Amino acid sequence: EAGVAQSPRYKIIEKRQSVAFWCNPISGHATLYWYQQILGQGPKLLIQFQNNGVVDDSQLPKDRFSAERLKGVDSTLKIQPAKLEDSAVYLCASSRTSGTDEAFFGQGTRLTVV
Amino acid sequence: AQSVTQLDSQVPVFEEAPVELRCNYSSSVSVYLFWYVQYPNQGLQLLLKYLSGSTLVKGINGFEAEFNKSQTSFHLRKPSVHISDTAEYFCAVSAAGNKLTFGGGTRVLVKP
Numbered sequence: 001e002a003g004v005a006q007s008p009r010y011k012i013i014e015k016r017q018s019v020a021f022w023c024n025p026i027s028g029h030a031t032l033y034w035y036q037q038i039l040g041q042g043p044k045l046l047i048q049f050q051n052n053g054v055v056d057d058s059q060l061p062k063d064r065f066s067a068e069r070l071k072g073v074d075s076t077l078k079i080q081p082a083k084l085e086d087s088a089v090y091l092c093a094s095s096r097t098s099g100t101d102e103a104f105f106g107q108g109t110r111l112t113v114v
Numbered sequence: 115a116q117s118v119t120q121l122d123s124q125v126p127v128f129e130e131a132p133v134e135l136r137c138n139y140s141s142s143v144s145v146y147l148f149w150y151v152q153y154p155n156q157g158l159q160l161l162l163k164y165l166s167g168s169t170l171v172k173g174i175n176g177f178e179a180e181f182n183k184s185q186t187s188f189h190l191r192k193p194s195v196h197i198s199d200t201a202e203y204f205c206a207v208s209a210a211g212n213k214l215t216f217g218g219g220t221r222v223l224v225k226p
Binding site: 033040043044048056091093100106107 | 118120146148150155156157158159160163165204208212213214215216217218219
């Protein structure tokens with residue numbers, strides 16, 4: 001079974017630029033999560049999708065972050081414009097359903113904003 | 115709202131010694147509890163989970179955790195650690211089957 005795929009692995013951008021991350025979840029997984037992990041902290045949920053609908057985006061900074069899940073499969077997370085404090089690892093995870101099932105994580109995208 | 119507190123940010127331990135990582139949670143509804151491990155430059159991997167039933171849960175790599183509802187805790191233990199257990203460990207909670215909330219993590223450094 002293929003795991004959760006994320007790209008790119010690393011990205012360096014200047015502040016005020018835009019950036020996009022891509023995630024391909026495990027086939028058949030209805031739930032997809034995007035987490036932000038700042039160095040030295042635990043992952044913070046940005047947005048949770050159930051199929052192609054948003055379940056929770058309460059911690060997503062909507063003035064600069066956006067996310068979509070196309071046809072309930074792949075997902076993209078965009079930041080526009082980026083700030084220095086957005087430097088973090090962005091993790092994508094998927095699970096069969098939410099709550100009780102194990103969430104499988106990708107290796108993440110490390111974003112550095114300079 | 116749900117939250118998770120991991121009381122130790124770092125735990126140094128000698129090889130073959132036991133280790134305990136502490137986790138406390140708060141939630142107004144029933145919860146499911148998880149421990150994940152993150153090895154250097156890798157994604158998070160599930161160690162074990164508690165959904166219901168026996169309060170002592172066994173996971174991979176010799177780890178186990180005990181759910182204590184009265185103390186709202188889910189501490190992780192291993193009786194004898196190896197160098198390869200050096201990693202960061204995250205406790206997580208899902209309340210009422212919804213979003214997965216993580217604690218701040220505990221970095222375990224196993225010394226020879």
